[in-house]
Amino acid sequence: MRLARVADGALLAIAVFIFLFIVLFPFYWIVLSSFTPKYELFTIPPRYWFSTFTLENYQVLANSIPLARYFVNSLLFAAGSSLVSVAAAFLASYALARIQFRGANLIFIVFVMSIALPQIGGLVPLFELFKSTGLINTYHGLVILMSSLVLPFTIWILVPFLRQIPYEIEEAAIMDGARLPQLFWFITLPIMRPALVTMFIINFIIAWNELIYPLVFATSGSNKTLSVGLVELAVQPTAGGGRPWDLLSAMSVVMIVPILVVVLLFQKLIVSGLTRGAIK
Amino acid sequence: MTQSPTTFAPIPARTARFRLTQRTRRIAILICLLLLPSVALRLFTAVYPFFNTIWLSFHDWNPAFPPQQFAGLKNFQALMRDIAVTSSISFTVLFVTISTLLEIVLGMAIALILHRAFFGRGVVRAINLIPWAIPMVVAAIGFRWMYDTQYGVINDLLYRTIGVKVPWLVDFWGARAAVIATNVWKSTPFVGLVLLAALQGVPQDLYEAGRVDGTNRVSAFFYITLPLIMPQIVTIGLFMVVWQLAAFDLVFAMTGGGPGFATQLLAYRIYQVAFTALNFGYASAISMVLFIVVGIASIIGLLLFRKVEVSL
Numbered sequence: 001m002r003l004a005r006v007a008d009g010a011l012l013a014i015a016v017f018i019f020l021f022i023v024l025f026p027f028y029w030i031v032l033s034s035f036t037p038k039y040e041l042f043t044i045p046p047r048y049w050f051s052t053f054t055l056e057n058y059q060v061l062a063n064s065i066p067l068a069r070y071f072v073n074s075l076l077f078a079a080g081s082s083l084v085s086v087a088a089a090f091l092a093s094y095a096l097a098r099i100q101f102r103g104a105n106l107i108f109i110v111f112v113m114s115i116a117l118p119q120i121g122g123l124v125p126l127f128e129l130f131k132s133t134g135l136i137n138t139y140h141g142l143v144i145l146m147s148s149l150v151l152p153f154t155i156w157i158l159v160p161f162l163r164q165i166p167y168e169i170e171e172a173a174i175m176d177g178a179r180l181p182q183l184f185w186f187i188t189l190p191i192m193r194p195a196l197v198t199m200f201i202i203n204f205i206i207a208w209n210e211l212i213y214p215l216v217f218a219t220s221g222s223n224k225t226l227s228v229g230l231v232e233l234a235v236q237p238t239a240g241g242g243r244p245w246d247l248l249s250a251m252s253v254v255m256i257v258p259i260l261v262v263v264l265l266f267q268k269l270i271v272s273g274l275t276r277g278a279i280k
Numbered sequence: 281m282t283q284s285p286t287t288f289a290p291i292p293a294r295t296a297r298f299r300l301t302q303r304t305r306r307i308a309i310l311i312c313l314l315l316l317p318s319v320a321l322r323l324f325t326a327v328y329p330f331f332n333t334i335w336l337s338f339h340d341w342n343p344a345f346p347p348q349q350f351a352g353l354k355n356f357q358a359l360m361r362d363i364a365v366t367s368s369i370s371f372t373v374l375f376v377t378i379s380t381l382l383e384i385v386l387g388m389a390i391a392l393i394l395h396r397a398f399f400g401r402g403v404v405r406a407i408n409l410i411p412w413a414i415p416m417v418v419a420a421i422g423f424r425w426m427y428d429t430q431y432g433v434i435n436d437l438l439y440r441t442i443g444v445k446v447p448w449l450v451d452f453w454g455a456r457a458a459v460i461a462t463n464v465w466k467s468t469p470f471v472g473l474v475l476l477a478a479l480q481g482v483p484q485d486l487y488e489a490g491r492v493d494g495t496n497r498v499s500a501f502f503y504i505t506l507p508l509i510m511p512q513i514v515t516i517g518l519f520m521v522v523w524q525l526a527a528f529d530l531v532f533a534m535t536g537g538g539p540g541f542a543t544q545l546l547a548y549r550i551y552q553v554a555f556t557a558l559n560f561g562y563a564s565a566i567s568m569v570l571f572i573v574v575g576i577a578s579i580i581g582l583l584l585f586r587k588v589e590v591s592l
C-alpha cells in the first residue's frame with residue numbers, strides 16, 4: 001500500500017516535470033537567444049547556457065525599428081479597445097440581464113453566436129469601408145475593430161454575472177430616490193467592478209496579441225503595433241538568407257514581458273473570467 | 281411583460297402617474313439606448329462585412345481596376361479547380377481535427393494533474409496560463425527558430441536522445457506536423473484550464489460513494505468524471521474547432537504556407553488572395569467556403585451538445 005503511494009507520487013512528479021519543461025522551454029530558448037551574440041546563435045550543436053551574455057541585440061533592434069513607437073501603439077490600442085468593449089458590454093448586459101423584456105434572451109444568444117463569425121472572412125468589405133470612410137490607418141478605426149471583436153465574449157461573461165446579483169440592492173437605492181445615472185454610477189458599477197476589471201484585463205491581453213487587424217488596417221509606420229513589427233522583421237529577407245533570430249528573440253521578449261507581468265499579477269481574475277462562461 | 285419584475289418596476293411614487301403605455305415606451309427607449317453601442321459595433325464590423333462578403337463572392341473585383349462586375353458562379357467554379365484552395369481546405373480540416381483531439385486529450389491530462397494536491401500547485405497553475413497569454417506570432421516565430429533544420433534546438437535534442445534529425449519546415453509532412461504541434465503547444469493549456477474548472481465542479485461525495493462501491497481510480501474517471509464534465513468537453517471542443525478554423529497568425533509567421541501549399545490554412549489563403557493578389561471577389565468566394573465550414577462545425581457541435589445535455 002505504501003509502496004503504491006510512493007510510486008503514485010513519483011509518477012505525479014514526473015508528469016508535472018514534463019509539463020513544466022514543455023511549457024517553459026520555448027520561453028527559456030527565446031530569452032537565451034535574445035541575450036546571445038549573433039555569431040554564437042549559429043553553432044552546431046546549439047549552446048544551452050550563456051557563453052557570452054550581451055545586450056547588443058536589444059540595442060540593434062531599437063536602432064533598426066521604431067520599437068518605442070510600436071510599444072506605445074500596442075499599449076494605446078489594447079487599452080483603448082478594452083475600455084470601449086467593456087463599456088459597451090456593460091451597458092448592453094445591463095439591458096439584457098436587468099430589464100426583463102421579450103427577446104432579451106434571443107439578443108443575448110445572437111451576440112454570443114456571433115463569436116463564431118470568422119474575422120478574416122469579412123476583411124475585404126471592411127477594408128473597402130475603412131478606406132472610403134477614412135478610418136484606415138487611424139487609431140480610433142483600430143479601436144472600433146478590436147473592441148467589436150472581443151465584445152460578444154465580454155457580454156457572454158457579464159450577463160450571467162449580473163444575473164447572479166440580487167435585485168434588492170438596486171431596489172433599495174431606487175427606494176431611496178436614486179435616479180438611473182446615479183444607480184448606474186454608485187450602485188451597479190461598484191458591484192460589477194470585479195467582473196469589469198477581469199474583462200478589461202483579458203481583452204487587453206487579446207488585443208495586445210492581435211495581429212490581423214493591425215496588419216491590414218495599420219499599414220503606415222506611425223500606427224504599427226508590436227505584433228506587426230515582429231512579423232515584418234520575420235518575413236524580411238536578410239543577407240545570406242537566414243533570419244535575424246537574435247533580433248526576433250529580443251523583440252519577442254519585449255512583447256512577452258508586459259503580458260507575463262499582467263498574467264502573474266492578475267492570474268486569479270483571469271482564470272475566473274476565462275472559465276466562467278464555459279462552466280456555467 | 282408589464283407585471284414582470286423589471287428593475288424599474290418598483291418606483292412607486294414617480295411612475296404611478298404614467299399610463300402603462302408611456303412607461304413601457306420609456307423602458308423600450310432605455311433598452312435601445314443601452315444596446316445601441318454594442319449593436320452598432322457589431323453591425324458595423326461583423327454583420328455588414330459578412331453579408332457584403334456573400335455579395336462580393338458573386339463578383340469580379342480587383343481594387344486596382346475599380347468596376348465590380350457580376351460574375352455569377354465563376355469564382356466558385358474557379359476555386360474548385362484551384363489546387364491552392366482545395367489543398368488549403370483539406371489541410372484546414374486536418375489541422376483542426378488533429379489539433380482539437382490532441383488538445384482535449386492532453387488538456388484532460390493537464391487538468392487531472394493540476395486537480396491533484398501537490399507542493400507548488402499554485403505556481404504550476406499560473407504557469408499553465410502563460411501559453412494562452414502570449415501572442416501566437418511569438419510562439420510561431422520562437423518555434424520556427426527551434427525547428428531550424430541545422431541550428432534548431434529541437435533537432436539537437438532529437439539527435440542527442442534518439443539520433444535522428446528531421447528537416448521540419450522544409451518537408452511536406454514535417455512542416456504540417458510542426459505547425460500542428462506548435463498550435464497544440466499554444467492552445468492545450470487553455471483547454472486544460474477550462475477542464476480543470478469543470479473538474480472542480482464535480483461533487484466530491486460521488487467519488488466517496490464510488491469508493492464505497494469499490495471503484496478504482498480509472499473506472500471512477502470513466503464512469504463518474506467523464507460523463508459529468510462531458511458538456512464542458514463538448515463546449516470547449518466546439519470552441520476550439522470554430523476558433524481554429526479561422527487560424528491565421530500561426531501559419532503567417534511560421535511557414536508562410538509552405539513548403540509549397542503544405543501548410544496553407546484557409547484563412548491564410550484568403551489573406552493571400554485578398555491582400556497580396558488583390559483579387560477581392562475571389563477572396564470573398566473562398567471566405568464563403570470558410571463560413572460554410574464554420575457553420576457546419578457549429579451545427580454539429582450544437583447537436584452534439586444537446587445530445588450530451590439530454591443524456592445527463
